[in-house]
Amino acid sequence: MNTDTIYPKVREIIADVLAFEESEIQRDGSLVDDYSAESIDFLDLVYQLEREFKIKVPRGMIEQEARRGLSEDFEEHGRLTDKGLEHLKTYLSEVPEDRFTPRMQVSLIPTLFTPETFCKIVLREMEGGEQAASG
Amino acid sequence: MFHFVDQILELDPGRHALGVKHVTPGDAFVRPNADGVPTLLSCIIGEALGQLGAWSVMAAKDFVVRPVAGVVGEVAITGEAAVGDSVLLDTTIDSVTDDAVFYHAAASVDGATVLKLENALGPLLPMDQFNDPEEVRERFARIHRSRDLTEAPQTGEGATVPFDLSFDEMLSFEGGKEATAVRTLSGREAFLADHFPRKPVLPLSLLLESLLQLGQKLLEGGDSRYVPTGARKVKMSRFVEPGNPLVAKVRVAERSAENALLKFRCEVDGDRVCVGQAEYSRVLGESR
Numbered sequence: 001m002n003t004d005t006i007y008p009k010v011r012e013i014i015a016d017v018l019a020f021e022e023s024e025i026q027r028d029g030s031l032v033d034d035y036s037a038e039s040i041d042f043l044d045l046v047y048q049l050e051r052e053f054k055i056k057v058p059r060g061m062i063e064q065e066a067r068r069g070l071s072e073d074f075e076e077h078g079r080l081t082d083k084g085l086e087h088l089k090t091y092l093s094e095v096p097e098d099r100f101t102p103r104m105q106v107s108l109i110p111t112l113f114t115p116e117t118f119c120k121i122v123l124r125e126m127e128g129g130e131q132a133a134s135g
Numbered sequence: 136m137f138h139f140v141d142q143i144l145e146l147d148p149g150r151h152a153l154g155v156k157h158v159t160p161g162d163a164f165v166r167p168n169a170d171g172v173p174t175l176l177s178c179i180i181g182e183a184l185g186q187l188g189a190w191s192v193m194a195a196k197d198f199v200v201r202p203v204a205g206v207v208g209e210v211a212i213t214g215e216a217a218v219g220d221s222v223l224l225d226t227t228i229d230s231v232t233d234d235a236v237f238y239h240a241a242a243s244v245d246g247a248t249v250l251k252l253e254n255a256l257g258p259l260l261p262m263d264q265f266n267d268p269e270e271v272r273e274r275f276a277r278i279h280r281s282r283d284l285t286e287a288p289q290t291g292e293g294a295t296v297p298f299d300l301s302f303d304e305m306l307s308f309e310g311g312k313e314a315t316a317v318r319t320l321s322g323r324e325a326f327l328a329d330h331f332p333r334k335p336v337l338p339l340s341l342l343l344e345s346l347l348q349l350g351q352k353l354l355e356g357g358d359s360r361y362v363p364t365g366a367r368k369v370k371m372s373r374f375v376e377p378g379n380p381l382v383a384k385v386r387v388a389e390r391s392a393e394n395a396l397l398k399f400r401c402e403v404d405g406d407r408v409c410v411g412q413a414e415y416s417r418v419l420g421e422s423r
Contacts (some may be wrong), residue, residue: 038372043258059234
């Protein structure tokens with residue numbers, strides 16, 4: 001299974017949660033910048049995905065996973081280090097490169113999330129939460 | 136007063152709770168129904184269920200956090216609660232995380248379900264931003280009293296001014312199709328004192344009730360009328376504070392001989408604050 005298999009359902013849920021038409025959802029769009037997602041929408045979205053795919057997404061998982069193996073050097077005073085930024089780019093490989101900014105605030109990482117990011121999360125949890133979210 | 140759990144009868148904190156709400160004559164949220172019988176606004180029954188869930192979670196989290204309204208997947212209105220009735224509230228928490236509570240609930244009068252909430256989600260936020268935690272603990276101690284059901288108060292708490300559900304101004308109105316209306320809280324509304332003492336904001340329940348009624352106006356006409364039977368996918372994404380001009384747009388999305396589905400979207404300064412759908416059922420031969 002790959003993310004293509006689950007994308008149609010994920011897109012449907014995202015459109016529903018964010019009150020957009022499915023046709024307006026781009027797979028690499030930013031949920032925050034392009035579809036005005038608020039924090040309640042992320043809670044809602046994860047909940048709907050959990051119900052649909054019968055998975056459990058640990059809270060704060062994305063950030064924890066992104067830091068894996070880099071617990072020391074990932075951030076400094078709430079901002080990404082150069083190392084942290086490179087690590088995050090690899091982890092969120094589906095996000096277009098130009099959306100990452102040097103020394104970006106860790107709290108703004110969710111602004112990078114795209115529908116594909118959520119496909120990867122769902123897929124990983126469906127496959128037992130063991131495989132890395134690469135590709 | 137914007138507290139609707141008169142007594143908590145049973146409590147398994149963070150899991151399940153049973154409570155009661157007595158419907159009294161002086162209640163600011165009682166209105167005559169189509170037959171002239173004074174009944175409690177449906178959305179206030181929903182609010183009472185949410186508040187019972189809140190007590191359950193707050194007790195489980197030692198009153199450090201409190202839930203606020205977030206998402207309600209489905210509201211089903213199946214009956215009414217009239218003055219003199221005692222509404223039994225039954226709220227089950229499906230899960231609690233660090234940042235949210237997920238629950239479902241049902242309210243009944245004399246064994247018959249009057250309102251159900253499904254797939255509800257409330258974000259958990261620091262209690263001290265909204266309430267004095269000590270006051271909340273004290274209220275909890277007052278209402279959490281064993282299985283002995285208390286009598287309803289003899290009168291309401293004075294003659295409260297009924298809450299005004301109308302919008303300040305209709306910006307556009309096309310019967311059977313779409314309406315846009317605006318409302319700005321003045322800050323003097325009585326419910327703001329309780330919702331919440333440290334952060335007065337418009338309760339989702341009252342907003343939804345206003346929207347259901349606006350939708351009902353939109354559907355008026357001919358020899359039939361439509362009554363609200365519920366709502367779906369209702370989501371509050373931002374707080375609405377006094378002074379915020381809330382612009383509500385309600386649109387008839389589907390309409391058949393029996394039912395109607397309306398979609399609504401509310402914004403403040405162009406930002407989405409609440410979206411959802413309202414459902415109605417047609418009642419024949421009862422034009423007013």
